[in-house]
Amino acid sequence: SSSSQPSSAPTDIAKDKFDKPVQPEGITFPSHMFGSNKRSFQHTCFLKLHSRHIELLQSRMISGPKNATLLSHDYQNSMLSILAKSVMDYIINEVKExxxxxxxxxxxxxxxxxxxxxxxxxxxxxxxxx
Structure with a gap:
């Protein structure tokens, strides 16, 4: 039998830290950034989404070459380092509080x-x- 009580399951993981649903419909991408490459498109969506909340990531995406595919090994490692630092800073600030x-x-x-x-x-x- 189903219960009318709310679920104690974790909230939907497809939400960003400001609790807004992650929806690529609101994100625009130049077609040259992904073409028919689905993995490139998903990577670009991920970076574009997180750049809304991480200034350093946003500045890297804006200042980079306009024809960038964002798939090079060095570029991806750089973006991962920026995201990792953002997560660490967030956790450190919470622990301090x-x-x-x-x-x-x-x-x-x-x-x-x-x-x-x-x-x-x-x-x-x-x-x-x-």
């Missing part, structure tokens, strides 16, 4: 016998555990 936090560290060897380190950060901010 949090009243309580804890860090758990665990190490294990993977199948290639390399040691892998896992860091788990938990914090309480405004009564919510993250």
């Amino acid at each position: 949090a009243r309580y936090f804890t860090i758990m560290v665990d190490e294990t060897k993977d199948i290639s016998i390399k040691e892998q380190l896992a860091l788990i950060l938990c914090y309480v901010l405004k009564g919510v555990i993250h």
